Amino acid sequence: MNRLINEVEPARRKTLAMPKEIIGHGTWFDKMAVEILERERSLGRSLNLIRTEMGITASGFPHVGSFGDAARSFAVTLALKAQKHNSELIAFSDDKDGLRKVPAGMPQSLKKYLGFPVSSIPDPYKCHKSYGKHMSSLLLEALDKCGIDYRFMSGYEAYKTGLFNKEIETILLNAERIGEIIKEEVGQEKFTEALPYFPVCSNCGRIYTTQAHNFLPKEDKILYSCKGMEIKGQWMEGCGHKDEADYTKGEGKLSWKAEFAARWKVLDIRFEAYGKDIADSVRVNDRICQEILDYTPPMHAKYEMFLDISGKRYSKSAGRIFSPQLWFRYGSPQSLLLLMLKRFVGARSLSVTDIPKYMNELDELEDIHFGKKEITDEKERAKLNGIYKYSWMLKPPARPSLHIPYNLLTYLAKVAPKDSETEFITAKLKEYGYKTERDSEDLERRIVYALNWAQDYIEIKETTTETTAKETTALREFIQTLQVEKGEDQIQGAIFNIARKHEIKPSRFFQIVYTILLGAPQGPRLGSYIIAMGKKNVTAALKKALAQG
RNA sequence: GGGCCCGUAGCUCAGCAAGGAUAGAGCACCGGGCUUUUAACCCGGGGGUCCCGGGUUCAAUUCCCGGCGGGCCCGCCA
Numbered sequence: 001m002n003r004l005i006n007e008v009e010p011a012r013r014k015t016l017a018m019p020k021e022i023i024g025h026g027t028w029f030d031k032m033a034v035e036i037l038e039r040e041r042s043l044g045r046s047l048n049l050i051r052t053e054m055g056i057t058a059s060g061f062p063h064v065g066s067f068g069d070a071a072r073s074f075a076v077t078l079a080l081k082a083q084k085h086n087s088e089l090i091a092f093s094d095d096k097d098g099l100r101k102v103p104a105g106m107p108q109s110l111k112k113y114l115g116f117p118v119s120s121i122p123d124p125y126k127c128h129k130s131y132g133k134h135m136s137s138l139l140l141e142a143l144d145k146c147g148i149d150y151r152f153m154s155g156y157e158a159y160k161t162g163l164f165n166k167e168i169e170t171i172l173l174n175a176e177r178i179g180e181i182i183k184e185e186v187g188q189e190k191f192t193e194a195l196p197y198f199p200v201c202s203n204c205g206r207i208y209t210t211q212a213h214n215f216l217p218k219e220d221k222i223l224y225s226c227k228g229m230e231i232k233g234q235w236m237e238g239c240g241h242k243d244e245a246d247y248t249k250g251e252g253k254l255s256w257k258a259e260f261a262a263r264w265k266v267l268d269i270r271f272e273a274y275g276k277d278i279a280d281s282v283r284v285n286d287r288i289c290q291e292i293l294d295y296t297p298p299m300h301a302k303y304e305m306f307l308d309i310s311g312k313r314y315s316k317s318a319g320r321i322f323s324p325q326l327w328f329r330y331g332s333p334q335s336l337l338l339l340m341l342k343r344f345v346g347a348r349s350l351s352v353t354d355i356p357k358y359m360n361e362l363d364e365l366e367d368i369h370f371g372k373k374e375i376t377d378e379k380e381r382a383k384l385n386g387i388y389k390y391s392w393m394l395k396p397p398a399r400p401s402l403h404i405p406y407n408l409l410t411y412l413a414k415v416a417p418k419d420s421e422t423e424f425i426t427a428k429l430k431e432y433g434y435k436t437e438r439d440s441e442d443l444e445r446r447i448v449y450a451l452n453w454a455q456d457y458i459e460i461k462e463t464t465t466e467t468t469a470k471e472t473t474a475l476r477e478f479i480q481t482l483q484v485e486k487g488e489d490q491i492q493g494a495i496f497n498i499a500r501k502h503e504i505k506p507s508r509f510f511q512i513v514y515t516i517l518l519g520a521p522q523g524p525r526l527g528s529y530i531i532a533m534g535k536k537n538v539t540a541a542l543k544k545a546l547a548q549g
Numbered sequence: 550g551g552g553c554c555c556g557u558a559g560c561u562c563a564g565c566a567a568g569g570a571u572a573g574a575g576c577a578c579c580g581g582g583c584u585u586u587u588a589a590c591c592c593g594g595g596g597g598u599c600c601c602g603g604g605u606u607c608a609a610u611u612c613c614c615g616g617c618g619g620g621c622c623c624g625c626c627a
Binding site: 021022023027028031032055057059094097098100186187188190198208229230231232233255256275276277278279280281302304305342343344357360361364379380383405407408411412415428431432433493496505506507510511514525526529 | 550551552553554555561562563564566567574575585586587588589590621622623624625626627
């Protein structure tokens with residue numbers, strides 16, 4: 001093959017060396033699907049149903065990171081399906097986990113439930129069966145909104161119904177070796193003594209205060225004592241109770257250091273992505289899965305955490321929650337999916353202020369998808385088009401939508417007069433030549449995003465500005481004129497005339513008026529804006545500014 | 550102590566997965582157009598040792614190794 005390339009003239013090399021076939025939709029996910037299939041084939045496992053998995057945290061508010069896990073895993077499932085293999089995503093709720101900390105913004109009354117499994121804590125908002133259910137459903141709502149399809153499983157139910165019984169037994173019987181594996185991989189010695197299982201204390205109801213020290217295989221029982229544990233730098237005191245737990249009845253759960261392995265084997269999981277914060281646990285589980293449970297663990301993909309603008313990680317409990325719901329206030333589900341899917345690796349700073357970028361980028365990708373924008377490189381085109389399709393979870397719309405730059409919409413939203421925002425914006429867009437009658441539903445959604453944005457992030461302040469005596473006189477005259485002039489053009493013209501009459505550069509005079517009305521040195525065409533805003537309001541604002549200046 | 554990510558235009562970044570021709574975008578800046586200067590929009594312009602050094606290759610911003618600089622994660626639980 002190499003020789004052949006060398007013999008042809010250089011200009012043709014590319015076409016010969018390049019024509020590697022584009023895999024699937026040309027994205028990372030398609031490549032991953034191929035790798036999974038190759039791996040499964042070489043392992044000789046059945047390809048009838050290839051399962052991917054994600055974990056749902058139920059102990060705190062879901063944030064965009066948890067959402068990303070789901071979006072990426074589901075994209076892999078879709079890629080597998082695109083290659084004609086049956087696949088499904090398991091959404092496994094970690095609702096048997098204990099509450100470690102009361103999340104910021106939640107009632108302090110929850111403190112008494114610290115250490116309790118989140119599925120046995122009442123929902124403080126009273127809309128769900130439990131605290132855990134409330135939290136996990138927030139994420140599930142976001143998934144539904146984005147068209148992410150999954151099979152839901154509850155950890156609490158799984159333990160209760162004995163789904164992991166056999167694996168728990170194997171793990172407990174091999175606890176010593178597991179303790180060594182953990183020590184080898186992460187240097188933690190705790191499990192060389194304690195069993196990798198947390199019983200729920202039959203006396204105080206907490207799960208993280210117990211230590212399991214003996215396993216009685218014949219009776220399916222685990223002996224424990226409720227001695228307390230350090231969680232997130234805080235000592236959680238145990239009640240001192242000693243008892244036995246029956247693991248077949250779900251009277252406890254496996255530690256994460258061994259639970260994934262059990263899940264992978266029982267559910268026959270072939271792919272699971274994970275954030276780098278749990279990389280150690282995954283490594284440990286991979287070994288336990290292979291060496292103890294005799295099941296080759298799923299293929300993995302590791303992704304980075306999201307950072308906020310100051311470089312700190314988005315934390316579920318730090319009160320800086322960037323939730324999917326927050327995103328949907330300013331941007332479409334597809335724009336969030338685009339963020340998650342366009343790149344797999346790499347840390348990313350993320351701020352709400354990035355949303356407009358992704359909204360615009362999605363429009364650009366849509367242009368490529370519908371052939372409105374030319375991309376000469378075939379591979380590049382396939383990839384961008386693929387990302388677009390995955391942003392729609394492979395169900396892209398049949399027709400392109402009406403594209404309006406996000407910043408234009410927020411700009412219009414900012415200056416739109418109260419109570420007639422949509423009308424004002426639509427009228428302006430029409431004036432700029434946009435075909436607003438088309439796709440009015442989509443347009444309305446875009447306007448709502450922009451209005452939310454403007455409301456939350458752009459402060460309109462009527463401000464005063466330093467003016468010279470000449471300028472003050474001019475402003476007074478302008479106020480007078482406003483009482484008389486009726487039309488947009490007349491007002492527009494009057495500004496020029498008054499400025500010239502008082503020997504002020506029109507640009508300076510415009511600046512003054514904009515600053516007073518909008519708090520910014522420029523803005524929309526004033527004649528029409530003043531009409532839209534209402535002459536009374538404008539007059540009042542100008543008078544106020546004069547009085548203060 | 551262990552591991553990971555990032556370093557591309559003045560700023561923010563894309564491109565890097567499966568290496569390919571003059572390396573892109575937004576913002577900012579400069580010039581022009583849009584019924585007489587302003588927003589939006591459109592057209593044009595300047596601006597880069599793709600962090601440094603090796604290696605692989607016909608070909609490296611892209612892959613590999615080693616530096617330097619910035620940042621993150623884990624080291625209890627999850």
